[in-house]
Amino acid sequence: MTPLLLKRSSIACFALLTSACSLFVPRSVASSQTLANNELLIASAREFPYMPARAGNITPDRIANTAMTSIVLKKSVESAVRDAVVSAWRKSGMVVTTHDRLVLSARIEALLVDDERSPATWTLTLNYFVTNTFTKQNVFVKSVTVHMFRQKFTNPAYALDDVVKLSVDTVLRDPWFRQVVGSAD
16 A cells, blocks of 8 residues: 555545544434423523524524634534533432422523633533422522533534533532422432
């Protein structure tokens, strides 16, 4: 095998391997509201507004980043974050024991990736709301900012799931949140 042919085949293999990483994206939940546990509902994607996109600063499927290329998701950031919240909640094992009907929603204040240097820093700011559907009152409101370090060339869907899980874990550790949902440990 000639060195030129070896070099070309290695480039082709590298391209195939890196493109295959984007094929394995977690499946999303189809319903507009998802029952998390007992009486806690996770609101629909429209109740997870992506504020930079709503302000017109970025498209709804794009994550702001510092590198030359853009990070574009296969679905809107609102849907991706909402689905990641549902997944993180289910994996948490937290049980809701309240008899009131509670709905969890969040406003996506910031989502950006500083990927000029390796490792890339993912930053997510979510403002969480738990609303009692009977009284129409917010019974829990908290803004959470988390940072996560990932390799520069990583699957954005997986990285987004991981940074959302960090955010949800922060809320789940909050004593006020545990009191509101009446969790039993």
